[in-house]
Amino acid sequence: MIDVSRNDLVAGVAGSGTMGRGIVQVLAQHGVRTLVFDAQPGAARAARDAVARAFGMLVDKGRLQPPQAEAALARVEVVDALPAFAPCHLVVEAIVEELEAKRALFRTLEGIVGERCILASNTSSLSVTAMAAACARPGRVAGYHFFNPVPVMKVVEVVAGELSEPWVTEALGALARRFGHTPVHCKDTPGFIVNHAGRGYIPESLRVLMEGVADFATIDRILVDAAGFRLGPFGLMDLVGLDVGHGVMKSMYAQYFEEPKYRPSYQLEPRVAAGLLGRKTGRGWYVYGKEGAPERVPEQPVPAARCDAAWCVPELKGFLAKLGAPLVGDPAAAAVCFVAPLGRDATTSALELGLDPARSVAVDPLFGFAKRRTLMTTPVTSAAARDAAHGLLAADGVPVSVIRDSAGFVAQRVVAHVVNVGCDIVQQGIASPEDLDRAVMLGLGYPKGPLAMGDALGAARVLAVLEAMHDFYKDPRYRASPWLTRRARLGVSLLTPE
Numbered sequence: 001m002i003d004v005s006r007n008d009l010v011a012g013v014a015g016s017g018t019m020g021r022g023i024v025q026v027l028a029q030h031g032v033r034t035l036v037f038d039a040q041p042g043a044a045r046a047a048r049d050a051v052a053r054a055f056g057m058l059v060d061k062g063r064l065q066p067p068q069a070e071a072a073l074a075r076v077e078v079v080d081a082l083p084a085f086a087p088c089h090l091v092v093e094a095i096v097e098e099l100e101a102k103r104a105l106f107r108t109l110e111g112i113v114g115e116r117c118i119l120a121s122n123t124s125s126l127s128v129t130a131m132a133a134a135c136a137r138p139g140r141v142a143g144y145h146f147f148n149p150v151p152v153m154k155v156v157e158v159v160a161g162e163l164s165e166p167w168v169t170e171a172l173g174a175l176a177r178r179f180g181h182t183p184v185h186c187k188d189t190p191g192f193i194v195n196h197a198g199r200g201y202i203p204e205s206l207r208v209l210m211e212g213v214a215d216f217a218t219i220d221r222i223l224v225d226a227a228g229f230r231l232g233p234f235g236l237m238d239l240v241g242l243d244v245g246h247g248v249m250k251s252m253y254a255q256y257f258e259e260p261k262y263r264p265s266y267q268l269e270p271r272v273a274a275g276l277l278g279r280k281t282g283r284g285w286y287v288y289g290k291e292g293a294p295e296r297v298p299e300q301p302v303p304a305a306r307c308d309a310a311w312c313v314p315e316l317k318g319f320l321a322k323l324g325a326p327l328v329g330d331p332a333a334a335a336v337c338f339v340a341p342l343g344r345d346a347t348t349s350a351l352e353l354g355l356d357p358a359r360s361v362a363v364d365p366l367f368g369f370a371k372r373r374t375l376m377t378t379p380v381t382s383a384a385a386r387d388a389a390h391g392l393l394a395a396d397g398v399p400v401s402v403i404r405d406s407a408g409f410v411a412q413r414v415v416a417h418v419v420n421v422g423c424d425i426v427q428q429g430i431a432s433p434e435d436l437d438r439a440v441m442l443g444l445g446y447p448k449g450p451l452a453m454g455d456a457l458g459a460a461r462v463l464a465v466l467e468a469m470h471d472f473y474k475d476p477r478y479r480a481s482p483w484l485t486r487r488a489r490l491g492v493s494l495l496t497p498e
Helices: 018-029 043-060 066-074 099-110 128-132 166-178 201-210 216-226 233-240 242-255 268-273 314-322 346-352 383-393 411-427 433-444 450-457 459-473 482-490
Strands: 010-014 033-037 076-078 090-093 118-121 141-146 155-160 182-187 310-312 336-339 360-363 373-377 400-403
Touching: 010 018, 018 033, 018 043, 018 066, 018 141, 033 043, 043 066, 043 076, 066 076, 090 099, 090 166, 099 118, 099 128, 118 166, 128 141, 141 166, 155 166, 155 433, 166 182, 182 433, 201 216, 201 233, 201 242, 201 411, 216 233, 216 373, 216 400, 216 411, 233 242, 242 268, 310 314, 336 346, 336 383, 346 360, 360 383, 373 383, 383 400, 411 433, 411 450, 411 459, 411 482, 433 450, 450 459, 459 482
Parallel strands: 010 033, 010 090, 033 076, 090 118, 118 141, 155 182, 310 336, 336 360, 373 400
Antiparallel strands: 141 155, 360 373
16 A cells, blocks of 8 residues: 655646646645646646645635745646656546546556556546556556545545455545545445435426426425525526536436436426526526526415414424414314325325315424425315415414425425435445445535434434335335335434444
């Protein structure tokens, strides 16, 4: 194994675009002599200048002292040809995302660097094993996937190809810790960890929109306010770019041989064709003003109506009583009936309890009622019953989102899908439970990792949501992961390893 803590460590970075520059910055800033090469004339020099400006900004913010910045920049050396990489202990490629180009680069580097030099790829989507197969020594090839911007996103996926030797991934993990990043180890599979785990949030939200359950802004509000995500799925698509996100979804679906859990949505195809790509074009799901902020989509106003009589399931009695609901002991003819299903729709719940669907509504109980409440109607709920329930639920000023009937509401089904995809990742041995949750929190900014999210809600309740949805839709998309099913039945944490 290479001692990555040594003071004379030499690294090469091939490719000086946005990702290459970021990798150069973190290596040089943490004591590594860093050689930069780019096949495009002048590009490597421009990258060094950009890194110099980045160091200057850190000085201005007080995060680096001027002598430290000068020393770091002195460690960045522009080279004119690949043979200059001969003394390198590590070479990271950050060139164009094309498999054959990367294979050709590694083949060339093998004739230049020493036998113990690690060859690492910053690929986000290509097979590390396929790259290594072009090399005479495939064991020293691994993935080293950073996120943009590299100095800010403190996570790196260390990807072991089928032939990668353990000392290679161990050294890459140790080097990441040297420059303050968190290494997460994973197998060479489509999407690695972060892009794979992201297949839960946006695809299921698009499915909710497709079914006409709620408009995109309502879905975003529910998932931010009730479920605790920093950015709603439609705002996130606008940030990433609908063209980029749609491409990733189609690629992942194809690479996993049309696994139903990852099925993309037809809804993005016409938007991409129309150029509605998000922030970068000024309009995606939202419309963006001159300052780059999205225009506000107004919420449905709160009706003045209130319930004259309300019947509810036991788990809602305390909550509705605090709102001043006139509770009655049986679902009399005048009462609005409140149910609180897990994974079921309002129609099914009302019929199972013998309630009048025209007077029945459902309230999502899974995420509490502090920041936002979700009210769901049946297809035949009267406007009077809907408005009376809405007025009651909003009586203390907490916002209420009114949606159409949906097995699993909005937040239940989306979060259950996120948890389930995460459970599949660890069931398949792609990553450890701890690395999965670390990667998702650092790489995607979720409030918790998928497994911790499931534990916080209760694995048994998440399983109940998925099983009810699977029963309703008859779609294998909602089949529960074995990892989730067993731990929910055992009553143990989803972070419990095999």
